[in-house]
Amino acid sequence: MTEHRLNAILLVATAGALAAGGVAWIMQAFVVADLCWAAGTAAAVVPAVAWVLGDLRHGRAGVDLIAVLALGGALAVGEYLAGALIALMLATGRTLEATAGRRAARDLRALLERAPRTARRRMGQDVREVPLAAVSVGDLLVVGPGETVPVDGRVESAAAVLDESALTGESLHVGRDRGDRVRSGAVNVGAAFDLRAEATEQDSTYAEIVRLARRAGAEAAPVVRLADRYAAWFLPLTVAAAGLTWLFSGSAVQAVAVLVVATPCPLLLAAPVAIVSGLSRASRAGVVIRDGGALESLGRARTVLLDKTGTLTTGRPRVIDIVAAPGHQPSDVLRLAASVDRFSPHVLARAIVDEALSRGVTLASPERMGEEPGRGASGTVEGQRITVGAYSTPARPGWARAAENRAALDNAAVAWLTVDGVLVGALLLRDPLRTDAPRTVRRLRSAGFERLLMLTGDRTGPAREVAAVLGLDGVRTEQTPADKAAAVRAESGSAVTVMVGDGVNDAPALAAADVGVAMGARGSTACSGTADVVLTTDRVDRLADAAEIAVRARRIAVQSALGGMVLSLVAMAVAAVGLLPPAAGALLQEGIDVAVILNALRALRPYAPDRAAVGPATEQLIHRFAAEHDDLRSTLEAVRNAADQLSGGPQPAALEAVRAVDRLLTERLLPHEHAEEQQLYPALAAPLGGPEATATMSRAHAEIDRLSRRIATHLAIVPEGGTLAPQQLDDLRACLYGLYTVLRLHFVQEEENYFTLAPETAPRP
Known part of the structure; x- marks a missing residue:
């Protein structure tokens, strides 16, 4: 018989006994009422003893022992109503905890249930369904509408439309053209398409995610072990308090009341509920965490070491x-x-x-x-x-x-x-900086990380520039895989350490860290295989999401365990002086347990205080202006090249270059800036906290307008058929260089602060 069914039977039996006794008591059949309540109490003693013996076999003396003492004490002193209430509390607590655990693990189970088991392989005109393990690299597969992509590969036929939410946490459908790479686990929401397999089942993206999900929650997290340590002193304290109450008051009933209010069977189970809820919340955000221990360690971490290429930079020149x-x-x-x-x-x-x-x-x-x-x-x-x-x-x-x-x-x-x-x-x-890297660093700081370092095999110059732009605390360059692992071990000696990487060369460092985080969207299988956390989308800001979720889940877990015990201790003190009878104490303890477990479930709720929520219309605007930034990069180059040409003096070629820039500014750049001011910035005002949030960027628009007008004025005073006057050169060159600098900074600021608010947006810096 399953544990779930046993909990249900116990709940029905104890609730029935309590209700039957209540009816008998109302009918003044007091003996029958006591017999019903005593039967309900006895029904809970057997499973409670089994739970205690199970704990003892595993070397633990948990708080279930308090429940057994309370139930036995209630029977011994004739407090049958209190015993029945304790029994019902025990049954409802177990049932509530199990239900909460199932709800918290729902997203992790969904990952396992969605795992494809077969694939349709095309051989000429023949299409046959084969076991997924039979798929080899190079096979041509057919992915039908509504089917899950079975292995990693490339689109071989027409374009595909996919739902990648299980991998990325983003709900928007994405299009993949012929030749584009597709990861297993995505769902085909369009027409059927052919897929050329580039990996076997075991080497594909979704298989690794499933392996991690199977292990998620399998090990006790340190915070859960912390709860066990709380129980180690809470148990003798409770027994001592009950004994002293009996000794000084001479009342066994008061001693039983102390035991009753100190029966937090589901109380300390709130810690694992919070941890599993955190795992579930992280999976929704596109982050798969190996187990509760990794989540708890991530919540305690204070040092982050990051690889550069592919992690802080795009990894693509x-x-x-x-x-x-x-x-x-x-x-x-x-x-x-x-x-x-x-x-x-x-x-x-x-x-x-x-x-x-x-x-x-x-x-x-x-x-x-x-x-x-x-x-x-x-x-x-x-x-x-x-x-x-x-x-x-x-x-x-x-x-x-x-x-x-x-x-x-x-x-x-x-x-x-x-x-x-x-x-x-x-x-x-x-290799440019990722547009989401600066925001990620800021969010990691706000999540409690005190030391952020970069480890890279790259040259000193590029690495130091990236570290300076991001405001990192240090950088180590020209690092071999062994050097990286040694650096991680050295940092782990002073704080819980997180290592983030995406390549085979990062695998030793990830294994050496307290928490290894792999950029799983493009990272190697070796990297993902040694990691405790896998970011299933190519967005480094998911690391900040995971850190915030872990910190919050751990805080809620500790808060639930400590808060519940403090309330129990207060109730014990009240019961010890005779102000709380056993029956009322049982009801009070039931309320405490339910409240604490419900508090633990708060870890399931979304929590992203630094991420502004934008609607679909605003997302479309962000995508539009991000694409325009790509198109306008040639305009920035033209501005700088025109300034360079002015260094050669007032030559006709220099004048023509400036005129070309003026046309680009008038026809392309200024309309873009005006549209941002009139459409994008008002749409961002609400999610960013008001119009003042975009005031600085609006001031940059005004400066771009001013410099553009100044350049146009210079051209207007050039006589027809003439050339630039020597006295114009210095100011015009300053205007062009100044405009180039303002534009470049302005573009980067928009891409980092605004464009990263929309999912799957990766504008070029």
Whole structure:
């Protein structure tokens, strides 16, 4: 017979006995009433003794022993009504705790129940259902409407529409085009599509999540063991209080009353309810925590060590600037470079091609392609021999030396472009900061983390820049996996430590930490396998969510255990002086237990004080303006390039560059800024706490307008057919550089503070 059924039978028996005795007492059949209440009391003694023996077999002397003493004492002194009330309290407490536990674990069970067990494999025109374990890498699978994606793979046919809420915690459906990667566990909410398997069942994303979910709650969390330690002193204290009451009062009834109000059987079970509720709450937010111990440790942690690449940065290089030689345009440099790199597997080549495609550049088809490791790619485009990559000739023109200096200042890599052997352009690439990283760091600070460090195998320059921007407490660079693990162990000696990473090289450090956190959306299986916490979406701010949930769950667990015992101690004192009879004490203790368990269930409620809630309409606005930021990056480059050209004096080319900037400002940038001011900022006022929240950003809009008008005024005073006057150059160059700086800062602030409020928004910095 299951524990759930036993609890139900006990609840019915004790409630029936109490009710029957009450009816008999009303009919003045007092003997029958006592017999009913005594029967109800006796019915609870047997399971209570079994629970005590079970605790003793596991080396614990829990508070169930107090229940046995109270029940036995009630029978011994003839307080049958009190005994029946204790029995009912014991039964309802067990039932309530079990129900609360089932409710708290509902989301974790849902993960297990959704796990796919079969897949439909396509062989030519034949489609057969096969066990999931039979799927191999390279198999072509069919995912029908409403089905769960069985393994990780790529969309092979038409676009797919997926519900990834089980993985990410986000309810919005996402589209995946042909060739896009899809993770197992997502649900197909559109038409059927073909999937090319890229992993087996055991190596897929959802399988790892299921493995973690199976272990969730399996081990006792330290806070639960803390409750057991409370019981270790609460039990002898209760027995001593009851004994002293009997000794000094001479009343066994008063001693039983003390035992009755000290019967917190479900009381200390509130701690595991709070912990499991925290696990459930975290799973809804796209965070899978291995067990209650990991949640409790995360709630006590005070030091966080973070990997850089893929954790604080995007992990994917991006083009941050394009420099063209005099007589050439940045757009032409990008088009030629991307045309040659379109078939290269190099990570920088992929970044160049992605940049060109995002700007809507039409790529040419190269001929006679070649690639030299460490040097770059080459090919013939439109009859010209193009190379993209390293350029070793020491003699470089002035513009190229300026590009090198800019790359050094920005800690960027340089891909040089030559046309028929002549150097004509440079593309600067860097792994940019994640837009959600600054907000995450602030939220980690507010969650109680006192020390935030970065561990990275990268060079000192880029790493220190990231640490400075985020305000981290320290950075260790050029770290090997062994170095990272050693650093984690050193930090663990002074505080509970969390390590966050996403690659195979982070696995030793994650294993060494008190709590290892893996970026599971793109991280390696080795990384996820050694982690205590897996972020199932590629958003580092989920770490802050998990930390806040863990802190709150632990606080509620300790609050429930301590608060309940304090109330019991007060009631014991009242009972010891004879002011609380056993029956009334049993009712009071029942109320305390129920209240404490309900308090523990508060850990299930959403809690994200730092995250503004935005509606669907506002989310659409955020997505729209984030996309416009991507489109306007070329405008920022044009502003800076025009300022650079003014350094050569009032030449016609410089004037034309400034005029091109003025057109871009008038036709593209200023309409974007005005639309933000009129549409986006009013929509964000409510979730951010009022219009004052966007006042600083509105002031930036005003400065952008002012500088744009000043540039237009400079152009207006140039005579027709004339050129810029020498006395205009300094002010105009200052306006352009100032506008570039204000725009770049303004864009970053909007992306970090506003655009991260919408899920699945990842604007480029």
